[in-house]
Amino acid sequence: MEELSPTAYVILGFVRKGPKSGYEIKALVDNSTRFFWAASYGQIYPELKRLADGGLIVGSEQPTGGRRRTIYEITADGEEELRAWLRERPQTFEMRDEGLLKLFFADALPREEAVEILRAMRDQRRAVNERLRAIKEMKLKGELEDPFPLIVLEGGLEFTEWFADWCERIEAQLLESALEERSS
Amino acid sequence: MEELSPTAYVILGFVRKGPKSGYEIKALVDNSTRFFWAASYGQIYPELKRLADGGLIVGSEQPTGGRRRTIYEITADGEEELRAWLRERPQTFEMRDEGLLKLFFADALPREEAVEILRAMRDQRRAVNERLRAIKEMKLKGELEDPFPLIVLEGGLEFTEWFADWCERIEAQLLESALEERSS
DNA sequence: ACAGGCATGTAAATAGTTACATGATTCG
């Protein structure tokens, strides 16, 4: 079996916590890893097949009434593969932030409009923060033997707060320097 | 002309600051936007052609000796296009962080090994921080009419510091709770 | 003479999103 993509490990990681359908995995991703590792149906379903072919998971048909449904379980090989990956040094960490990109080139705009970019960025981070807050509420109502998802979630909360604050600080700084220029 | 990709605006943004070759743009990207918006030769050269075809930039042959070289300048249409884009609300902001992904699933590992993930993450952020510091040194030696690249750079410095600190805090927290468990 | 940087480009592969098609079940 050739090397797996990180997205394959997302699946392995969730399936390890208990048997799941592709649909369930997608829903879980959308409430957790998607903030630092997204995955779409177009990746999940083919990847489930590949993992099953490689013997890292096994699927079984468990229809709900007449609605077909395949749920997958992790195998011993799958667990081993997951752990081996977890032990390797993480490689990719990238960001694609159109807001920062616009801010970087904001000199092409009058200052009043440049400030708008920062406000938009702040609003977006705050929105994510609220989203995460809601997810945390939900989570705290369930069981919590595994502390890691919550740790990461709280990291996201802190990060979005830091980012939103940074936007405000820069906004203030920009408005200040605009005033200075006018009075000089 | 159909809609441009954000990568096209990276080019437009840099070319606006003065005539540049594809090679120069790539070098600039690698020392600035690549931390929040990367671009490879495979994107830059085809995109330069597309932008030239669309009349947003114009290229002219300016060989250095026998070495061929095309440098591009922005047109009035190009400047207009760039400003129009800057005024639109930024859309994409995504992160792909394999370290956070591993941390999220770290329950599959014994605690001592989970801590290793955090140490690796911290080291990587520190490495980026040093890289940014070096870039800042270089930048401060030049002229600085445009304040925005420096603002973004300093944001990156602050972000990587926050992140590295967070890793250390979580590491300490994990080690602490491991001790508690042992003594109970 | 050779290494390293300047310079342009493309082919192939990989990754990933979007949109669509299909159909069952549940709840109001």
Added chain:
DNA sequence: CGAATCATGTAACTATTTACATGCCTGT
């Protein structure tokens, strides 16, 4: 009954990276 949700899947597209090919110029 209709909407929402459960459920699976694929085709087409877009984006992006990697690796390669080519070749000149400059400094040691």
